[in-house]
Amino acid sequence: MRTRIKICGLRDPGHAKLAAQEGADAIGLVFHAASPRAISIEDAMRVAAAVPPFVMTVGLFVDAPESEIRRVLERVPLDLLQFHGNETPGECERFGKPFLRAVRMEEGVDLVEYAHRFSSAKALLLDAHVPGVPGGTGHRFDWGRIPRELPIPIVLSGGLDSGNVGQAIRETRPWAVDVSSGVEGQRGVKDPAKITAFIRSVQREDVRPA
Numbered sequence: 001m002r003t004r005i006k007i008c009g010l011r012d013p014g015h016a017k018l019a020a021q022e023g024a025d026a027i028g029l030v031f032h033a034a035s036p037r038a039i040s041i042e043d044a045m046r047v048a049a050a051v052p053p054f055v056m057t058v059g060l061f062v063d064a065p066e067s068e069i070r071r072v073l074e075r076v077p078l079d080l081l082q083f084h085g086n087e088t089p090g091e092c093e094r095f096g097k098p099f100l101r102a103v104r105m106e107e108g109v110d111l112v113e114y115a116h117r118f119s120s121a122k123a124l125l126l127d128a129h130v131p132g133v134p135g136g137t138g139h140r141f142d143w144g145r146i147p148r149e150l151p152i153p154i155v156l157s158g159g160l161d162s163g164n165v166g167q168a169i170r171e172t173r174p175w176a177v178d179v180s181s182g183v184e185g186q187r188g189v190k191d192p193a194k195i196t197a198f199i200r201s202v203q204r205e206d207v208r209p210a
């Protein structure tokens with residue numbers, strides 16, 4: 001199976017185009033003001049316009065008011081929403097759009113229970129838990145905590161980079177991988193060479209004999 005790839009926190013249309021050309025399946029736009037990767041609606045429109053067909057544009061929110069999300073949806077053509085805060089299933093569903101539910105892997109998280117509670121999600125995106133930071137931390141979590149069988153696809157994220165993503169795929173067999181810090185030269189600024197290297201590592205792993 002091919003591992004799908006999401007590159008998160010893009011703000012430059014050129015980087016979005018490059019990621020898509022190299023083989024990314026999705027690009028993420030962070031609508032969270034406190035993030036070093038926060039994007040304005042105007043810039044998001046420019047990035048989304050650079051994304052070719054059959055590549056998804058994902059909008060990421062952290063406990064954002066409904067009105068704010070609707071304001072983004074009116075102007076930015078998002079294919080998928082990603083909820084990274086404490087949103088309930090109802091709060092994720094109310095836009096009538098497919099969505100990913102992020103799960104920060106703090107101590108005691110029960111992924112089976114999560115999968116049932118968020119059964120309307122397209123996938124659970126598993127991320128590291130760093131107190132006080134909702135995401136994009138560059139930290140890994142213990143991949144051994146992911147149950148082998150879950151009734152919902154998994155997007156693996158948290159501290160991935162071109163050097164560790166192959167091992168991550170071998171150990172967890174996710175539907176997709178998601179990266180932000182690992183393809184940056186400095187915090188919040190993507191490095192095109194790192195984007196290419198990350199995608200190549202995933203592609204290499206996918207064709208590696210078992």
Ligand SMILES: O=C(O)c1ccccc1NCC(=O)[C@H](O)[C@H](O)COP(=O)(O)O
Pocket residue numbers: 008009028030032035036037060062084127134135136137138139157158159160178179180181182
């Ligand atoms: O990227 C951010 O700054 C961010 C801020 C607030 C909530 C979520 C955020 N990112 C979500 C993502 O999908 C990241 O790709 C994921 O957290 C992994 O990040 P990283 O460990 O930096 O690769």
